[in-house]
Amino acid sequence: MFRIGIGHDTHRLVEGRPLILGGVNIPFERGAQGHSDGDALTHAIADAILGGLCEGDLGVHFPDTDSQWQDADSMQLLSRVVWLAREQGFEIGNVDANVMLERPKLRLHIDAMRENLGRVLNVEAACVSVKAKTGEGLGPIGRGEALSAQAVVLLKKSSS
């Protein structure tokens, strides 16, 4: 039995914040504003898993009114969501994700993101696709004011 989920996330880019994507800290003069560490890629994937489970979104499970999640490590949030899926008898099949960010270039960091995400998702990095796109100079992403991420996740019933 299979389930599919879609996730999306956007953060404003501001000075004085780290830029973290897929658990990788990327050197840049700006980072994602947000309650947690602002890892939009990891948030989009977690949202996609919750979507596949029909369990609402990240905000329901980790409310930004709860100081517990202030500057939280998003890989830990993702790990909790994977655990929730496992409790319902699901494991991750594969993930396909897009990151939309004008600068910096992400190419050199993509494989590290896939490794990190695969470890938390309990799948091979070969089952985690991360693609980097720019905004072609258009809109808030093109102007470097924001970044966003989207993800699709396939869930499959565990065989055990």
Ligand SMILES: [Zn+2]
């Ligand atoms: Zn987010």
